[in-house]
Amino acid sequence: MAKKSNENLTTIGKALTKLERPEIIMNMIVGLAALCGLLLIGDLFHLRHGKFEAEYLIGFYAFFGFLAFAFIIFATKVLKKLISRKEDYYAPNVVDAEDYPEGELEMKEHGDA
Amino acid sequence: MPEFLVPYLQSPVYLFVLGALILPLLPKGDLRAVLTIIIPILSGFIVWNAAPGMHGVTTLAGMEITLMRVDKLSVIFGLIFSAAAFLSAVYAWHVKDWVQQIATLLYAGTAIGAVFAGDLISLFVYWEGTALASVFLIWARRTPGAYATGMRYLIIQIGSGVVLIAGIALHYNATGSIAFERLTGAGPDSWGLGTWFIFLGFGIKCAFPLMHNWLQDSYPAATVTGTVTLSAFTTKMAVYCLARAFPGTEMLVYIGAVMTLFPIFFAEIENDLRRVLAYSLNNQLGFMVVGVGVGTELALNGTAAHAFAHILYKALLFMSVGAVLYRTGTSKASELGGLYRTMPLTMIFCIVGAASISAFPLFSGFVAKSLILDAAADNKYPWVWAVLVFASAGVLSHSGIKIPYFAFFSHDSGKRPKEAPMHMLIAMGLTAFACIFIGIFPSTLYALLPYEVNYVPYTTAHVLAQMQLLFFALLAFALLMRYGFFPAETRTINVDSDWFYRKLAPSVSGLIVAVLRTVWSELARGAGHCVNAAQLLLQRLYGPGGRFESVQPTGAMVLWLAILLGAALAVNLISLT
Numbered sequence: 001m002a003k004k005s006n007e008n009l010t011t012i013g014k015a016l017t018k019l020e021r022p023e024i025i026m027n028m029i030v031g032l033a034a035l036c037g038l039l040l041i042g043d044l045f046h047l048r049h050g051k052f053e054a055e056y057l058i059g060f061y062a063f064f065g066f067l068a069f070a071f072i073i074f075a076t077k078v079l080k081k082l083i084s085r086k087e088d089y090y091a092p093n094v095v096d097a098e099d100y101p102e103g104e105l106e107m108k109e110h111g112d113a
Numbered sequence: 114m115p116e117f118l119v120p121y122l123q124s125p126v127y128l129f130v131l132g133a134l135i136l137p138l139l140p141k142g143d144l145r146a147v148l149t150i151i152i153p154i155l156s157g158f159i160v161w162n163a164a165p166g167m168h169g170v171t172t173l174a175g176m177e178i179t180l181m182r183v184d185k186l187s188v189i190f191g192l193i194f195s196a197a198a199f200l201s202a203v204y205a206w207h208v209k210d211w212v213q214q215i216a217t218l219l220y221a222g223t224a225i226g227a228v229f230a231g232d233l234i235s236l237f238v239y240w241e242g243t244a245l246a247s248v249f250l251i252w253a254r255r256t257p258g259a260y261a262t263g264m265r266y267l268i269i270q271i272g273s274g275v276v277l278i279a280g281i282a283l284h285y286n287a288t289g290s291i292a293f294e295r296l297t298g299a300g301p302d303s304w305g306l307g308t309w310f311i312f313l314g315f316g317i318k319c320a321f322p323l324m325h326n327w328l329q330d331s332y333p334a335a336t337v338t339g340t341v342t343l344s345a346f347t348t349k350m351a352v353y354c355l356a357r358a359f360p361g362t363e364m365l366v367y368i369g370a371v372m373t374l375f376p377i378f379f380a381e382i383e384n385d386l387r388r389v390l391a392y393s394l395n396n397q398l399g400f401m402v403v404g405v406g407v408g409t410e411l412a413l414n415g416t417a418a419h420a421f422a423h424i425l426y427k428a429l430l431f432m433s434v435g436a437v438l439y440r441t442g443t444s445k446a447s448e449l450g451g452l453y454r455t456m457p458l459t460m461i462f463c464i465v466g467a468a469s470i471s472a473f474p475l476f477s478g479f480v481a482k483s484l485i486l487d488a489a490a491d492n493k494y495p496w497v498w499a500v501l502v503f504a505s506a507g508v509l510s511h512s513g514i515k516i517p518y519f520a521f522f523s524h525d526s527g528k529r530p531k532e533a534p535m536h537m538l539i540a541m542g543l544t545a546f547a548c549i550f551i552g553i554f555p556s557t558l559y560a561l562l563p564y565e566v567n568y569v570p571y572t573t574a575h576v577l578a579q580m581q582l583l584f585f586a587l588l589a590f591a592l593l594m595r596y597g598f599f600p601a602e603t604r605t606i607n608v609d610s611d612w613f614y615r616k617l618a619p620s621v622s623g624l625i626v627a628v629l630r631t632v633w634s635e636l637a638r639g640a641g642h643c644v645n646a647a648q649l650l651l652q653r654l655y656g657p658g659g660r661f662e663s664v665q666p667t668g669a670m671v672l673w674l675a676i677l678l679g680a681a682l683a684v685n686l687i688s689l690t
Contacts, residue, residue: 010532012457029591036588039581049574051490052498061502065582068506069589076381077600084382084605090615093261095334096385096606100442101256104336106207107442108531110455 008111036062123169123181124229125156125191126239129222133215141209149202149214156225157195160188167231176291179231185563186417190228190353192561193421194221196547197345197428204432204540205338216249217342224346228353233281233291233311236354240277240318243347244270250339251331259334265615266331270347273317280310296358312359319351319402320395322371326611328395329379333387333444337435340387344394344431345424352401356416361408366489369406370500372399377507379609384602386434386444386516390427393470393512396504397423403501404485407492410564415484417562422477422551426469429544430516433463436533436541437520446515446602451525459533460521462541469548471513472505474579477548480555480570483579487568506586513583514590519602644677 006017019025043058054060088097121127132152139145169180198221208214223242230236244267251263284307285291296308304312320328332343359365373396380392397419404416436459437452438444453460465476472478482505489498533541551558559566593599608616651673653659 006454009454010457012461013454016453016457025595029588029595032584032588032591036581036584039577039584042577043581050578051487052495055578059581061578061581062585064502065506065585066589068503069510069586070593072377072381072507072510073589073593073599076378079378080382080600080605083379083608084603085608087604087606089606089608092257093265093615094606095254095256095258095262098256098258100438101254102442104254105439105442106534107440110529110531112531 010110117171120169120171120178120180124226125159125195126180126222126226126229128152128156128159129218129225133218133222136215136218137211141211143206145211145214146202146206146208149205149218150199152218153195153198153202153221156222157192157199160191160195160225163188170231173234176234177232178235179293180226180235181229182231182293183229185561186353186356186413187228189417189421189561189563190349191225193424194225194228194346194349197221197424198225198342200425200428200540200544201338201342201345203543204341204435204537206536207534208336208338210253212249213253213336213339216246216253217339219246220250220342220346222246224350227350231293233284233293236293237274237278237281240314240350241271241274243350244274247343247347250343251335253336253339254334262331262334265611266327266334269317269327273314276310276317277314280307280312280314283307283310293357295360297360297362300362301364315351315354315358316368317351318347319355320348320372320398321368321402322375323610325372325376325395326609329383329388329391329609330611332391332394333385337439341428341431341435344390344427348394348398349401349420349424352398352405352416352420355402355405356413360405360413362406365402365406366494366497367406369399369402369404370497372396372402373504374399374500374507377504377511379607380511381515382600382605382607384445384447384605386446386449386520387431387438389446389511389515390430390434393430393508394427396508396511397427397470399504400482400485400501403489403497407485407488407494409488409492411484411491411568412488414559414562414564414566414568415481415486415488418481418484418558421558421561422469422481422548425544425547425551426466426477429462429466429541429548430470430512432537432541432544433459433466434516434520436537437530439537440530440533441528445604446519446523447604449520449526449528450523451521452528452530453521454525455529456521456532458538459541460517462538462545463517463521465545465548467513467517469552471509471583472579473583474571474576475549475552477551477558479579480552480558483570483575484568502582506582509583509586510590514587 006014009017019028040059040062043062050056091097129152132148136145136148139148163181163183165183167179167182171178171180198217201217205213205217220243223239223246227236227239227243230239248263248267248270251259251266281291283305284296287305287307296311298304298308317324328348332340335343355365376392376395376399380389380396383389383392401416401419401423404412404419406412434444437449437456440456441449441452443449469476469478472482486498486501486505489501532538555570559568590599
C-alpha cells in the first residue's frame, strides 16, 4: 500500500507523529538511559533486599534485565533460521496461508462513517 | 419442578444451558447479544452469593455427584470466568452468528461447571463440554484452514478427556472414590496409573511442554471474538484442576519453569500477533504451574491471583489485536505498523494490557506474579526463581513490547484504519480499568484468594528491583532497535512440536502405505499371472473343443465365473481402501 499522508489524523495520532523525528527518538533513548541510571543509583542506598545473595549485588536486576533481553533477541535470530518456514508450509490445512473472510470483518478506513 | 432437577439448579451452569436454548428463539439482533451479556452477570451474582459448602449433591448410577462445591478456590475461578464471559460478550456485541453466540455461552458455562464440580465424573462431563463447545469458535471462521485446524484442536481436546476418563476409571477401581480432591498424596512415587492418567489429562489442557501446540495452532485460527473467549477458559480450568488435585507436586515446579521459558523464543519469532499472544499465554501458564508445584499457601494464592489477573490482561491484549484484525483484515506484524495514528484508543488499551502482563508497578501483573516469585524464592528454588526472573524479562519482550510496537508503531504500514467500534472500545476500556484497579488496589484481589494474604507488593525494594529489570530491558530494546539489531518481521511461520504429527507422522504413514501398496500390487500382479494361466488351462480343458466340454455341465462354469468375479471384486475393494 502506498504511503499515506499524516493529514486528518486523530488528535492523539497527530501529536504522536511529531515524536517520530529521529532526533526526538534519540532524545527519548537518552532519557530512558538517564532513568535507568537513576534506578541504579537507588541500589547504592541499599534500598533493595532479597532472598538470595545475588539480589544484593549492585545492579543485579538491571544487568539481568538488559542481558536477558539482549540474549533473547540474539538467540531468536539464530532460532529463526532453524525453525522458520514459509506461510504455506502446512497449507492447505492452516489459516496462515488464507485471508481472513471479509464478511466477518468491518474493514473501514479512518474517516469512513 | 421435577425433583431430580433441583440439584442441577444449584450450579450456574443451568443458566448458560438455558440461555443457549432460548437464544435461537429470540429475534435476530441485539436481543440475542443482550442475553449473552446478562447470563454471565447472573452467573457472577450466583457465584458471589453462594454459601460455602457442598451443594447440588445427587446420586447418578450409584455414584455421588456434587455439582456445586463452593470454597474460595472455586469461587475466585468462578468469578473471573463469569467476568471473562461478560467482557467477551460485550466485545462480541456485533456478532450476529448464533453458532458463535451459543458456543460462547456453552463454553463459558461448562468451564464454570468444571471449577465447581466436586466429583471427577461431573468434572469429566464439563471437561469434554468445553472441548465440544469451543471448537465452534474456530469453525465459525468457515474456511478450509479453520476447519482442519478445528479438527486437530478437537482431536487433542477430546483426547485429553479420554485420558482423563481412563484415569478416573482406574482411580475409581483402585480407591473406590470419585471425589475430586487432593490426589497428589505423597508425590508421584505413590501414584497409581489412574492418578498419572488424570495428571496427564490435566497437563494436555494446561499446555505442558510438548503437549502445548494445540494452543498456538488453534487460537489464532478462531474468529476475532472467538479467540478472546478461548483465551480465558480451557487452560485456566486446567490450572484450577492442577491446583485442586496436585498442589505441592514438585515435578510441576520444573514443568512450569520450562513452560515459562521456551515460548518466549517462539513468540519472539512468530509473525501473527495473535499467535504471539498464544505463546505468551503458554508462558504465563508456566508461572501458575510453578505456583501449584511449590504448593504453599503463598504459592497457591499466587496461582489464583495470577490466573485472575492474567485472564483480564490476556483478554485485553487479544481484544486489541482482534480490533486491529477487525479493521485491517490482518494480525500479522509484517503487514501492520503505525496504526496509532488512527486507532489511538485501541493503542492505549493495548499498552495497558502490555504493561499489566509485563508486571509494571501499578498494573495487575505486578501484584499477582510477585506472589509466585516470592514463593519460589522462599522455598529455595534458586534456579527456578532465576528462570522466572528471566521469563519476566521475556514477557516484556514478546508481549510488552512486540505486540504494541509492531501493531501500532514500528514502520508506517500506510494503513489508516478507523478506530475500533464503540462496543469493542467499551469492552477494552472496562478490562483495562480492571487491570489498573487491581494494580493500584491489590487488596481487592487479595481478599478473593484461597488463603489469608500477608503480602505487601509495594515495598521500595520490590518496586525498585522490578523497575530496574524492566527499564534496563527496555533500554536494551531501544538500543538494539536504534542500531538495527532488532530482527524484522517476515511472513513466515514457526515449526514447533506439532511438526511431528503434522509433517513427520503423515510422511511416515505415507511411506508405510506406499510400501504396502507396492507389495500388494506386486502380489496382485503375480496372482494375476496365476489366474491367467489357470484361465488358459481351464479354457483348454473346458472351452469349445476342450477335453471336458461334453462332460461338465454349464452350471459349474457359471459358478466358477461367479467365484472369480467375487474374488476380483474383493481385490478391488481392498485396494480401494
